[in-house]
Amino acid sequence: MRSNNLFSITFISLVSIFFIISCNKEVYDKIHTPIPQQVRSSYESQAKEKYVEKNFLTQIKYEPDWDRVYQESDSSLFIGINVLDSLEYIRTEQNQNYALAKRMFLTARYYSGSWHFQTNLLIPVKGSRQEAFSGTVITADAFSPRIGYSEYYRGEYINKKMNSIRSGAKVAGTWITTNCRSVTASMGGYSSTTTVCDYIYIESGNGGGSGQPNGPLPEPDPRIPTDAGDGPPNLYKLTKKPSTDPCAGRASVNERANLDSAKLFLNKIVTLTDSVEYAYETFMSSIVHKELQNTPIRTDGIRDEVQWNMKWGDNGLTVGFVHSHPFESAPTPHDLFNGLSGYNQIQPVSQRAVFTEYFSSTIVTENYIYVVTIKDANKWLAMGTNFEEKIQTGIQEYKYLKDDYKNKNPTALQSEAQEFALLTLYKDVVNIYRSNKSGIWDFKPLQLDSSTNKPSSQNCNP
């Protein structure tokens, strides 16, 4: 009941804001105006037909509540939103949590011959009141990646223009975490639940106007890349077909790392040298045309782990997992099997073969970049049965072999010893490619040299 009241108050506050913006029109007598059916039809039609790269706001699971509609005019409506995941919340700089269910709404505007929908999220600041909102309104096109924000102080619209923001873009202002969700992985009786958040930067209001909140700007979160998402369009098409053979697959691995958009993201990860892991996934948005997109770079703020998000469905599927190790280290056994826990859930089933063919796990380390592909899909998938038990055994053996190797080779790097351990344990399951991190990236398959039994790059014949 309290929740409903809060929503109502927030909703009314919003309407008040819009009222101010709209030259003080009388609006209260229009609340509960029935929604025109064509607006709902238009929304549902667009939702069905359009697939676009989602931004951090529109990737939240929600649905319009067509019973909570305010029709401002024949061409402007406000629609309530039900957030489907009750765990979703936003966290402000002051570590205050706000449930999205009370803060999100949809707007519908009619222009250029069609209805246009925008999803909005209210982020209040200290001092915001129910009847006079102060804070940021993030507005995203419901069916395009466009996203922007505007700011209010006590109901007044501070910034005259909608400022565009990109997820992860760093300007001057405030970092917030958003799209926090509880992710539970369960395998073989073992389950782990972790809260995962996305980060976004909101430029502080400095566009003039009165009533701007005072005080120093918060320090930017140093963990976030400076301009991830800038540069070439985040879409790249693969032309080289992967192969389970290490040499035959080399061209595909090199293409996938060196295409402009791919390289841009990988370079961002390379430049992040502080003490936590960073990550992003690669999403195949067109299975027919083998087009890939990268998700925004993020961190869970942990030094030796990052959680993965997988997506699948008619619009494509996640096929790549990229992350950094903020210490001298080769891939871990876990790194070879990223995404395995989600494999059996991939729908439609026909996509599973695409997943194993195009799977890649990329690990950026102190000296090298590694790319892992699947050599034997049956063996790789077999790890999924009693995964926790098998990976525990693998991790132990990996440690023992690494220690043995270092004892035998006193000047070996930790990463070399770990490469030896990985190749000893998993050379029949995966292909492991390595490139120097500096200079031109040229990935070559790793092998155990037949004479020295040490890891070495395989010189594949052209």
Add this chain to the structure above:
Amino acid sequence: MKFNILAFLLLFAFNCTKAQTYIQGEKVVPLANIVNSEFLSATKRLSMTQAFDIYSQRRSSPLFKKPSDLVGEFWLVDNLLINIVSRELSATRKENFQELRYSSGPQGASTGKYKNQYFDTVKTVNNYNVFISYFFTGNIKSFIVQDKQSRYKLSGTIISTNSDIKKAEVFMDTLLNSITFK
């Protein structure tokens, strides 16, 4: 005839020498030369053949398939096989123990999610620093020692039977407390 006897004696002497190898490995130095420890004296060391007989019953490693593959020195204390590889730091790589914690443990160990499966710690004992790491269910308990004067690195393992896994964990502290660099 004299030649045959001489050849036989030479062969016998050669075999005896091989059987009595107590230290092996690139740039490995005798532990007794650099530390004092009641458990790790030179006279109590196992030969490589003796060590391998025990080692091969408890673990198999592709790097150690025969006695001559083994590295370091070995002792047997209360049925716990102790292997220590001692080197001057200049002959190997100095370890950053905090970094090593992250790259040695299971992924995510720093969050505590593996606290029931894996143990590691960095601490100071006597006149050295030590990084201890092991899986609770594993029969190999590892430690790396670097003396405070940055002269030596010891890479040690306690290899137990599966029934002595807990005993090895308890003995780890006893063993480390017994070690003092000269």
